Amino acid sequence: MGVTKTEIYKDEQNKLASLLKVLGHPARIAILQYIINQKACICNDLVEELGLAQATISQHLKELKSIGIIQGSIEGKSVCYCIEEKAWKDFQEEFNTFFNQDVKVNQCC
Amino acid sequence: MGVTKTEIYKDEQNKLASLLKVLGHPARIAILQYIINQKACICNDLVEELGLAQATISQHLKELKSIGIIQGSIEGKSVCYCIEEKAWKDFQEEFNTFFNQDVKVNQCC
DNA sequence: TATATATATCGCAATATTACGATATTGAAT
């Protein structure tokens, strides 16, 4: 017990849920917003901005990278992170398909 | 350690993240999709549909209720669950504000 | 080459989540 039974769901449900799960942490939302506003940033900027330990920021960046929503490229001794436009647009589409569906009038409530 | 430092984020970031967190589980995505398709359902329908224990489904329903996205009303000896339209629309707006923002061209990647 | 800077990774402790059996609780039917 304690482990999500992914095998009983549709691939699409697992995929959407895992994207949402990664986004479901305030640090990762804050990181995305910062990158979007600044266009790009390095890990240390986020350490200062958010006040979390460097190891913690690095871990959150890794999770965001794992779903492809950000990308890092080495620039001298630092790593420049920015939004991966293609993935961002794919996510927009995926989320819109789910969230922007019309919900019919309640039958019971 | 082990606990999310909500105090260092903006209220909006915490709120958005906690909504996404609740949605970031395939069972809850599946439950929402089932309710949307069927217009409404009772807990036992979901137990049969998903094959999770009744206690587990009940717990997921509780979490969905906690963010207000579904609502349950007693109907005889069962409880009829359906989407709370107002909340659903609020969420649409909230998610669209975040996800449908335009992301500028990469500076480094 | 030595040192400083930036990031990634490891290992760990604290906490949270997931799933489920057992057990209430509540209303319907007999």
Added chain:
DNA sequence: ATTCAATATCGTAATATTGCGATATATATA
């Protein structure tokens, strides 16, 4: 009143997540 059916809640075991210090790695600079 008793039984059945549907749901909620409690307690618990297994697992996952969060955050951080310590350390490794890699590049720039003196």
